[in-house]
């Protein structure tokens with residue numbers, strides 16, 4: 001099990017300091033939520049800020065594009081070499097457009113991811129599973145941090161885990177939204193590999209303890 005930290009709930013003006021602090025914590029990725037105010041009703045940052053983040057972050061970047069026009073952003077982040085770039089299934093009008101963008105990422109040396117909103121049935125994602133390295137199941141409606149985990153999303157998670165086994169796919173399953181030690185445990189028990197921690201970690205009075213709680217639970221479960 002790996003841990004990404006979503007920086008969405010960090011005040012923008014303290015981003016550099018907070019990233020420096022988070023560099024010292026036992027996390028595996030910085031999860032960057034890019035929002036354009038169209039695909040979701042919130043706006044965050046664009047390529048220039050991500051380039052600044054890349055200069056201070058010493059963990060791999062996991063970019064989550066909650067935008068209508070992912071191609072625009074992809075072109076502009078190639079030179080910061082993120083590990084993953086994840087686009088939303090719901091942002092595309094045709095399956096071909098989804099395949100094209102996943103291929104574009106792979107040919108640029110970036111591991112392609114597909115994100116799924118809580119209400120999107122797993123069946124819709126099935127055609128793309130052989131082409132993705134990360135399957136990001138949103139466990140809240142995307143747009144804002146601090147929401148509660150939607151338990152119904154466990155159905156999709158189970159389905160993705162079972163198809164992975166059945167068809168020998170090798171994508172990792174990531175969850176994002178409302179993740180804490182308890183919901184994280186539930187997710188890992190259902191086949192999740194990467195937990196994105198947002199407000200649970202960023203707003204914790206003691207981040208090390210908060211992380212230890214999540215890692216401790218997983219250790220007991222043997223993951």
Ligand SMILES: O=C(CO)[C@@H](O)[C@H](O)COP(=O)(O)O
Pocket residue numbers: 006008009031033064140141142143144145146147176177178179196197198199200
């Ligand atoms: O992408 C999103 C929300 O759209 C997430 O990354 C949240 O930022 C996670 O924050 P918490 O729900 O854990 O507070």
